[in-house]
Structure formats: C-alpha cells, structure tokens
Amino acid sequence: MSASPKTVAFLVAGEGIESAELTEPWQAVTDAGHQAVLISPEPGTVQLFEHLDKAGTHPVDVTVAEAAVDDYDALVLPGGVANPDALRMDAAAVALARQFVESGKPVAAICHAPWTLVEADVLRGRRLTSWPSLQTDVRNAGGEWVDEPVVISGNLITSRNPGDIPAFNDALLEALHHGSAQSPGPVSAA
Numbered sequence: 114m115s116a117s118p119k120t121v122a123f124l125v126a127g128e129g130i131e132s133a134e135l136t137e138p139w140q141a142v143t144d145a146g147h148q149a150v151l152i153s154p155e156p157g158t159v160q161l162f163e164h165l166d167k168a169g170t171h172p173v174d175v176t177v178a179e180a181a182v183d184d185y186d187a188l189v190l191p192g193g194v195a196n197p198d199a200l201r202m203d204a205a206a207v208a209l210a211r212q213f214v215e216s217g218k219p220v221a222a223i224c225h226a227p228w229t230l231v232e233a234d235v236l237r238g239r240r241l242t243s244w245p246s247l248q249t250d251v252r253n254a255g256g257e258w259v260d261e262p263v264v265i266s267g268n269l270i271t272s273r274n275p276g277d278i279p280a281f282n283d284a285l286l287e288a289l290h291h292g293s294a295q296s297p298g299p300v301s302a303a
Contacts, residue, residue: 119147119186119289122213124177124206124229127153128160129195132168133275134223135161138189141282147289150174150185154203162193177205187289188213192224192244201232211235214269219288221270223281227251230269240264241271 121142123135142149151174153159158170190197190210200206211233213220222230227243228250230236237255241264248258263272263280270288272281 120184121147121149121187121189121285121289122152122175122180122185123149123189123191124152124180124200124210125159125191126196126199126203126206127155127157128162129193129199130159130161130171130191131193131196131224131275132161132163133278134191134193134226135171137275137278138191138221138223138282138285141286142189142289145286145289147186152177152180152209154178154200154206162195177203177209180209182209182212182216182218185213185218186292187219187221187285189285190220190222190226190229192222192226194225197225197228201229207232217268219268219270219285221272221281221285221288223272223277224274227256227271230254235269239269240266241269242273243271244273 139149151171153173154177156173156176158172160170161168210229214235224244227247231250231254240257242259242261251258262277263284270284
C-alpha cells in the first residue's frame, strides 16, 4: 500500500488485551506489506481476551526495556480493560508511549487504550475518542473527548470500540502511507 514497508510497534501488557483490537489491526498492517512487532513489559506470550473470556495468546517480540522509538514507524495501542490499566502502571511502557507521541510518528489507540496516553500526559489540546467510560479521564488529562468512530488529532488516531476497527485500520494505514496521521507537529500544551 505504501512505497516502502514500515515497522509498526504494538504495545500491550501481559494480559487483558481485547483480541480483535490486536489481531485485526495486526492483520491489516501485515496484509499491507508492513512488519508488526509485539512489545510488552515481559518476554514470553501475552494473553488475549474476547471481553472477559480468554481467547488465545500471542508471542512477544521485544520487551519494553529493549524497544526504541527510532526502530519503529508507528505505535498501536490495543484496548481491553485490563491491558491498558496494567500498562499505565508500568513506568517504562508509559515513557515509551510518551516518546512515540512526542516523536510525531503515528500513534493509534483504541477503546480503553487511551488510559496509557492519559498516564503519559500527552492529551492536552488533543481531540480524541475512546470507550465512553474514559471520557472524564481524557478531559481531566486536558483532551477533548468526542463520540466518533475514528478521530485524528495531529499524529494521534483514536477509536471507540471493536466496531470501529475498519475505520481505525483505514486511518492507521493511511498514516503509514503518508508517514503521519495528519500534521504530526509537537504536542500542544494548551
């Protein structure tokens, strides 16, 4: 789809990842000829879920400690309730997410994943969406929460839930094709 293959980081905790929010964007990225890399705080495998039921595992390619923003062209943050809640408690994972946003590279977060971005303190002046229960957290972090299938704000791409995955994937692939989600620019400190 794009002129040259890109490497896309998928950052998750060890469990509680909503399966479709990892596997469907992963498939879209690889089907478009890009490389997908799973990053997690611990090596081994991560546990996927379909809502509250276990739904398979996925191998970790790189640990957070080994990951460097310069090695990737974009970051995807899948949701699930437990996944981003655990991820935001890992200082190194939060720092990595912050570095991606600050780099201007595309950062795509779906469902509950913006919790990690709330913790990274990178939402001031940004317009975004998420699972509805996060709207107060997003507003308290300085972001403008809206109820739309996909929202692009600078280099940040967000969606609400698994039903939005087709629009989320399209926005992600478009950002990979152009090297940015919109106009990357620095994070505004509104």
